[in-house]
């Protein structure tokens with residue numbers, strides 16, 4: 001099986017000259033579950049954005065399913081790899097929780113009845129039924145995290161990158177998120193969890209790497 005995500009000697013500097021990544025190699029299969037750890041400012045979010053093709057490496061290669069990530073359209077990348085931002089609010093745009101989940105499905109050829117069924121399924125899976133008509137920005141932080149994940153899952157991605165999904169969650173909300181991610185893992189969807197939360201990562205990820213001094217260890 002060829003790798004699903006493959007980074008080869010990836011270097012990245014900001015225009016200011018700040019060198020963030022200094023020769024990162026990373027190979028992941030479709031169903032791998034990886035914890036990406038490292039201190040604040042070590043470049044975790046930058047690495048996530050490079051994998052999504054939202055940033056371009058200064059040197060090195062980023063491939064998705066055997067092809068350079070830049071060869072895919074932005075829409076195609078988003079369909080294959082779901083990305084949950086460090087601040088989930090940044091990805092919300094709809095007037096209701098149900099629309100937030102269902103919006104993209106309309107563009108993918110689903111009939112209104114099918115969209116409704118899919119949305120209902122995802123609302124149930126992420127325990128958000130009672131908020132279906134709520135305004136996404138009014139949800140609690142934990143609910144926002146689960147909505148962001150539900151909206152990403154609606155697109156049936158093959159892989160997901162979650163940037164600090166457990167930050168600011170209390171014990172009960174964190175457990176709900178863990179349950180949801182365990183369900184995703186059981187479906188054979190792999191993920192990278194960017195996190196400082198050792199316990200959260202230990203429960204959800206088979207392997208872990210740490211970003212330090214621009215390299216993975």
Ligand SMILES: Nc1ncnc2c1ncn2[C@@H]1O[C@H](COP(=O)(O)OP(=O)(O)OP(=O)(O)O)[C@@H](O)[C@H]1O
Nearest residue numbers: 014016018020038039040041042043044045046047
């Ligand atoms: N748009 C930008 N322009 C210039 N420098 C940036 C930009 N975004 C991030 N940086 C710098 O790049 C470095 C890596 O940032 P990044 O956000 O990837 O770190 P991180 O590991 O995700 O940190 P955190 O744990 O705080 O989320 C930091 O030094 C940061 O200041």
Ligand SMILES: [Mg+2]
Nearest residue numbers: 044045086163
């Ligand atoms: Mg970050």
